[in-house]
């Protein structure tokens with residue numbers, strides 16, 4: 001694998017990020033390297049251990065992945081050279097993975113055996129009970145494949161809880177929840193739990209990798225549940241694969257592009273504003289409107305400067321062309337006049353229509 005690119009991703013194997021990495025980088029030219037945390041992926045790319053990194057950015061049901069936004073905000077100045085160079089979408093179908101409870105052999109008709117097997121009685125209706133605050137609760141779109149009354153503890157990535165709310169509230173209300181670094185890490189932990197009373201929200205592939213039983217399938221609230229992943233790289237790093245140098249990745253040659261890639265590309269920028277200055281954020285956003293740059297996402301995270309002070313992330317249609325030309329460069333110059341601490345985070349080809 002001499003000369004192959006190293007692609008770091010949020011692992012272990014069988015995470016949804018792994019699926020995104022396989023979609024974006026298949027073939028023998030790529031060596032895929034699972035890492036434990038999203039920050040490890042940023043670090044691997046920042047220190048050039050990896051040529052590219054794949055990280056979750058946003059889920060269509062549950063919103064932004066705040067760990068990733070915070071790494072782009074980079075308050076500790078650990079990842080100053082990271083930019084985005086691509087994106088990938090993965091349809092996320094969650095499963096509940098664990099161990100099917102085996103019936104106790106009824107060799108004798110003792111009350112202990114009857115009690116133990118009572119837990120294997122038919123599955124509950126799963127209808128969420130209406131309450132005063134929620135008179136019309138969302139009903140889960142699926143029910144368990146087997147009895148799950150023995151499940152006491154759940155493991156998953158924090159994003160997954162918010163994607164499976166109705167199933168969890170209908171069937172697993174009393175179970176303790178533990179956040180872990182990814183859904184595949186959750187499956188790994190459940191596989192090593194000998195009590196058999198834990199379960200993971202994870203993928204069907206993770207069930208196969210860890211020889212776990214699928215206790216329920218398709219437990220996400222919405223059938224269109226999709227996660228968007230970003231591909232990151234280090235700016236000004238030599239990419240050895242084709243022996244070529246990209247001096248300014250994220251800034252592209254677009255000589256024949258009449259509309260700055262507004263139909264084909266997206267870009268990401270972050271900035272802060274003077275919070276004492278009324279209208280400062282409005283003026284910053286007006287710059288994008290003035291140059292016809294359509295915003296596709298807007299996020300904020302604590303800036304680390306002072307409490308209730310934010311760093312803003314704006315994603316918009318269009319790409320930044322080399323040579324200071326074009327609408328995006330013009331907007332960035334004007335943004336520098338009204339915003340503070342502006343950081344360019346890259347342009348990449350939009351993949352939304354190619355899912």
Ligand SMILES: O=C(O)C(=O)C[C@]1(C(=O)O)C=C[C@@H](O)C=C1
Pocket residue numbers: 010014015016017018056057058059065092157159160181182183184227
């Ligand atoms: O835990 C994983 O498998 C991941 O790849 C992370 C992640 C996320 O952070 O959004 C990816 C997809 C799902 O939305 C849930 C978790």
